[in-house]
Amino acid sequence: MAATELITRNWKKKDPSLKAYEAAGGYQQLRKVLKMQPADVTAEVKKSNLRGRGGAGFPTGMKWSFVPANNPKPRYLCVNADESEPGTFKDRYIMEWDPHSMLEGCAIACYALNAHACYIYTRGEYKFPAEVMDKAIAEAYAAGIFGKSVLGSGFQMDCYQVRGAGAYICGEETGLLESLEGKKGWPRLKPPFPAVSGLFGCPTVVNNVETLASLPFIFEMGAEKYAALGTPKSGGTRLIALSGHVNKPGVFECEMKTTLRELIYDLGGGITGGRKLKAVIPGGSSAPVLPASNIDIAMEFEALKDAGTMAGSGAVIAMDDSTCMVRALWRITRFYAEESCGQCTPCREGTPWMTRLLRKIEEGRGQPEDINMLLSVASSIAPFPPMGLGQTICALGDAAALPVHSFLQFFRAEFEEHIRLGRCPFEKPWGSLGEGRFQ
Amino acid sequence: MAAPFDADQQARFDAGIAKLLSQFPNDRKQAAMMGAVRLVQELVGWVPPEGMEQVAQKLEVPVSKVLEVATFYVMFFTKKPGKYVIDVCTNISCSLCGAEKLLEGLERKLDVHAGETTADGKFTLREAECLGSCHTAPCLQINEDHHENLSLKQAEELLAKLA
Numbered sequence: 020m021a022a023t024e025l026i027t028r029n030w031k032k033k034d035p036s037l038k039a040y041e042a043a044g045g046y047q048q049l050r051k052v053l054k055m056q057p058a059d060v061t062a063e064v065k066k067s068n069l070r071g072r073g074g075a076g077f078p079t080g081m082k083w084s085f086v087p088a089n090n091p092k093p094r095y096l097c098v099n100a101d102e103s104e105p106g107t108f109k110d111r112y113i114m115e116w117d118p119h120s121m122l123e124g125c126a127i128a129c130y131a132l133n134a135h136a137c138y139i140y141t142r143g144e145y146k147f148p149a150e151v152m153d154k155a156i157a158e159a160y161a162a163g164i165f166g167k168s169v170l171g172s173g174f175q176m177d178c179y180q181v182r183g184a185g186a187y188i189c190g191e192e193t194g195l196l197e198s199l200e201g202k203k204g205w206p207r208l209k210p211p212f213p214a215v216s217g218l219f220g221c222p223t224v225v226n227n228v229e230t231l232a233s234l235p236f237i238f239e240m241g242a243e244k245y246a247a248l249g250t251p252k253s254g255g256t257r258l259i260a261l262s263g264h265v266n267k268p269g270v271f272e273c274e275m276k277t278t279l280r281e282l283i284y285d286l287g288g289g290i291t292g293g294r295k296l297k298a299v300i301p302g303g304s305s306a307p308v309l310p311a312s313n314i315d316i317a318m319e320f321e322a323l324k325d326a327g328t329m330a331g332s333g334a335v336i337a338m339d340d341s342t343c344m345v346r347a348l349w350r351i352t353r354f355y356a357e358e359s360c361g362q363c364t365p366c367r368e369g370t371p372w373m374t375r376l377l378r379k380i381e382e383g384r385g386q387p388e389d390i391n392m393l394l395s396v397a398s399s400i401a402p403f404p405p406m407g408l409g410q411t412i413c414a415l416g417d418a419a420a421l422p423v424h425s426f427l428q429f430f431r432a433e434f435e436e437h438i439r440l441g442r443c444p445f446e447k448p449w450g451s452l453g454e455g456r457f458q
Numbered sequence: 459m460a461a462p463f464d465a466d467q468q469a470r471f472d473a474g475i476a477k478l479l480s481q482f483p484n485d486r487k488q489a490a491m492m493g494a495v496r497l498v499q500e501l502v503g504w505v506p507p508e509g510m511e512q513v514a515q516k517l518e519v520p521v522s523k524v525l526e527v528a529t530f531y532v533m534f535f536t537k538k539p540g541k542y543v544i545d546v547c548t549n550i551s552c553s554l555c556g557a558e559k560l561l562e563g564l565e566r567k568l569d570v571h572a573g574e575t576t577a578d579g580k581f582t583l584r585e586a587e588c589l590g591s592c593h594t595a596p597c598l599q600i601n602e603d604h605h606e607n608l609s610l611k612q613a614e615e616l617l618a619k620l621a
Binding site: 093102103104105106107108111142143144145146147177179181182183184185186187198199200201202203204219260261262263264268269270300304334336338342347350351354357358360 | 486531550555595
């Protein structure tokens with residue numbers, strides 16, 4: 020269970036400068052890569068079994084290989100630094116404490132893709148991380164890492180940071196591209212996929228911050244050794260963000276075989292106040308919830324998928340036995356209602372509808388038929404199972420519906436109790452439900 | 459339409475736009491939109507219609523395209539906010555750790571509901587969606603500056619320090 024320190028190894032120094040990064044061996048892997056053929060770089064990444072760390076978990080090398088070889092248009096690399104999924108805060112630390120590891124990854128990816136421009140789309144609320152990144156980019160230009168000839172190789176590459184302005188939907192890759200083009204972040208219909216027609220209609224790869232920051236280690240260790248750290252289908256280590264009712268919340272670099280129990284009780288120091296664990300959300304607020312009885316499970320893509328949930332963005336939220344599940348689900352659903360971009364009717368209308376139904380149940384005004392209504396609305400956004408086959412253009416609809424299905428699957432009795440009693444049975448409510456839009 | 463900027467602001471706006479445009483292909487001026495709207499807000503505190511018009515001219519797009527962006531993103535203000543905008547995160551991890559009580563306390567202290575501005579125009583209090591500080595909950599941002607691990611008392615002390 021002890022974590023292998025790769026991505027986090029420079030964090031203790033808390034020195035994001037180029038000097039510190041180079042002193043720790045930084046940019047040596049880029050030098051190595053620049054002597055390889057671009058196709059060999061992609062092959063090595065494929066061999067490493069690196070899967071995207073943003074949420075969907077798509078194999079990175081395969082994503083790169085979808086860029087058509089014969090398309091004469093320019094190619095782009097876009098960095099998804101729009102970390103906004105509730106529970107997720109790992110990319111922020113890469114940007115704050117080790118920004119050059121990601122920039123080295125960007126340069127490696129651009130070289131492999133033959134892309135000459137990289138746009139880092141950073142979420143608007145991340146003012147401090149964006150300032151650190153701006154400084155790091157300027158340092159890299161000054162040192163000849165970016166610009167007309169990357170480290171004297173003759174390969175040209177530019178890197179720019181664009182800040183978002185508070186829209187969760189821009190973390191969806193096509194919403195991100197729309198925003199980068201200067202529009203509201205309405206996701207696009209796929210296909211065509213960004214690898215064929217992305218930014219400005221050109222072939223584009225969108226990778227997450229952690230995915231790119233992982234690249235130097237693949238070339239440092241060799242793809243086989245990196246792959247061996249993980250499972251047969253998912254190589255390397257991954258960052259897990261732990262929050263909620265635990266004694267030591269934070270970001271932990273874990274091996275794929277680390278279980279939820281080990282994370283919560285060993286790394287996270289157990290549940291606050293010595294209380295009992297009630298439920299765990301294993302991959303950001305959109306991931307289906309698991310009851311406490313189901314935490315002896317490895318935090319990797321396949322195992323969590325087999326358990327009916329998902330690894331998502333690597334955000335684990337622990338809830339103790341004082342948590343009202345109706346209230347928790349109301350809070351989660353409200354987020355998606357607030358953040359729905361409004362493009363697809365099931366999501367635009369369904370997410371506030373679910374929020375209103377949950378508010379009604381929590382306030383003791385629920386009727387027995389409300390539970391089936393809730394399931395019906397959720398199913399019209401995304402049926403469950405199967406997962407990922409929503410009725411909307413992007414996965415935000417799935418993200419809103421999956422928690423509703425899973426909370427009711429495991430904790431239906433609690434919802435029924437609210438309705439039967441005509442009140443919330445929990446003694447310590449979080450506060451009033453507020454005067455928000457979703458009455 | 460009246461000019462949104464004074465001479466100094468205009469010079470900074472022009473220079474800022476030129477830099478933004480240099481980051482994108484020549485025929486893709488609209489791509490500078492996010493930076494351009496943010497620039498207007500940095501210069502005058504919000505995005506007034508005159509500012510949108512200036513952006514539209516520089517990026518060679520209809521004003522409606524600028525309006526669309528300025529109203530879509532929650533960090534852009536198309537109405538003048540208070541001097542200090544307080545965004546309290548109330549998402550799931552923060553709520554589990556007391557964020558809603560923090561917000562309620564601030565609502566009482568400032569005598570406004572979330573989404574409103576105090577009568578003296580000093581504070582705008584808002585509920586923010588996840589601020590990426592789930593392990594240091596509850597948290598808030600004041601004019602985009604981040605503060606975490608807050609009790610209501612600490613949050614009130616932060617506000618008391620603001621002129």
